[in-house]
Amino acid sequence: MNQTIKTVIQPVAASLLLLALTACSPPADTASEKAAETSSTQSKSDFPHSFEKVAKNTWVMHGPRELPNPQNKGFMNNPGIVKTSAGLVIIDPGSTLQVGENVLAEVKKISDEDIVAVFNTHVHGDHWLANQAVKAAYPDVKIYGHTNMLAEIEDGAGDTWVQLMDSMTEGASKGTIVVGPDNAVENARVIKVGDTTFKIHNYGVAHTKTDIMIEVVENSVVFLGDNVLALRIPRTSDGTFQGNITAINNILKSGAKTYVPGHGPTGDKTMVEAYLGYLTLVYDAAKKAFEEDLDSSDVLAITKKTTTAYKDWPGYKELLGPQGAQAYSEVEAAEF
């Protein structure tokens, strides 16, 4: 690429991707909380995160809440391990090569067995750029992702995420390259790994166009990706309210005991229902405003009254207004 063009394009691409990342991620908490977390992760060689058992043969590492920075090397998601009779399966190994290497060292503390498969929940790079570390250590590993995720990576989505991580971590992710899924899956696909059944759920556009939720049948666990976040207001601009609500209503029918969100603490169905409640209240307020011939800006007056239970969730103040407007435009589009 011509050098002049390249220097112009890169900052634009980076700022577009920053928007995408904040769409994916929980909003940053208060400045003081952020500072406290940053100082606790100051040592560069230190990786102060470990896996917790959340169900039979299932562990989750609950990642940091702040956005990618030089200290966390981009780490901010919830990698998961499922132990099967044929080896280990990893869900969303993390955001960069460096994070992947740290996560693999923590996996070893749970089990010495080989990693035989990886599932990637969606195209946002904070969840899957660490595939590279897994593939380097286990060249035969199968990496599964939704058909649309493979297509978006083919179109360059992975490279732009690599650039974004490099810029946000100020080079701490250097060496990270795109290693995307090599096995495309769609809704209702069942993959047996040894004695364990992985069932894929996708109900159309939800958090993004590329989401899969992974039900681990024998363990009664669902990995939700970013279709559900725990205890925080989502960024919704890469998906739709209606689609996300549909996805959640469908996954609740699994009757699973344990649900793992893309960010925030693992819980039972009440955690999922709380998140669904927020999305539904915003969408219902938008419908009400539309039916009463009000403007998109009037949705906020309704949601301010109906969503008070969520007022302490990070992101509430900044996002309630824009999300009312987004939901209103979805209602409008559905009418025509």
Ligand SMILES: [Zn+2]
């Ligand atoms: Zn996301």
